[in-house]
Amino acid sequence: MDKITSAIQLEGKTLSIEINPNDPLSWKLTMLLEAAFNQGSSSIEDIAAKYGYSREYFYQVLQKFKELGSEGLRNKNPGPKKNYKRTEEATKQILRQRFLDPQANCGVIAQKLKQTGYNVSQRSVERTINEYGLQKKGFIGKILIKMYSK
Numbered sequence: 001m002d003k004i005t006s007a008i009q010l011e012g013k014t015l016s017i018e019i020n021p022n023d024p025l026s027w028k029l030t031m032l033l034e035a036a037f038n039q040g041s042s043s044i045e046d047i048a049a050k051y052g053y054s055r056e057y058f059y060q061v062l063q064k065f066k067e068l069g070s071e072g073l074r075n076k077n078p079g080p081k082k083n084y085k086r087t088e089e090a091t092k093q094i095l096r097q098r099f100l101d102p103q104a105n106c107g108v109i110a111q112k113l114k115q116t117g118y119n120v121s122q123r124s125v126e127r128t129i130n131e132y133g134l135q136k137k138g139f140i141g142k143i144l145i146k147m148y149s150k
Helices: 024-036 044-050 055-073 088-100 106-115 122-131 138-149
Strands: 008-011 016-019
Touching: 016 024, 024 044, 024 055, 044 055, 088 106, 088 122, 106 122
Parallel strands: none
Antiparallel strands: 008 016
């Protein structure tokens, strides 16, 4: 059975609903409903393939729906859920180092933190400093450094 790439039109006696394949929640729910009301004419594998999923994924969706209801059908954001390198304590130390030595660049701050046991990269230090608006101001900052270093 071919995968559907355009909207599905569900038609009843008094109501017609269009299901968009770009809406994952309604798309998965429609697949589950089609499987539930299937009168044996199609296998679960065929129904899942019609919606672009495997039989295994169909059962994962079904299990999530049984456990969490419609919330279980939502797509979850991939990737880490929190900063595991830039912990709250590491962030505090980055900011502390920045205030103790405003002229130190991010590489120096990262090196100081590594010496004290915080495993953060130079890029993590740059991100933290930028998030808190503590970055040097480009060319004007360089001029001020030259003025005060004489």
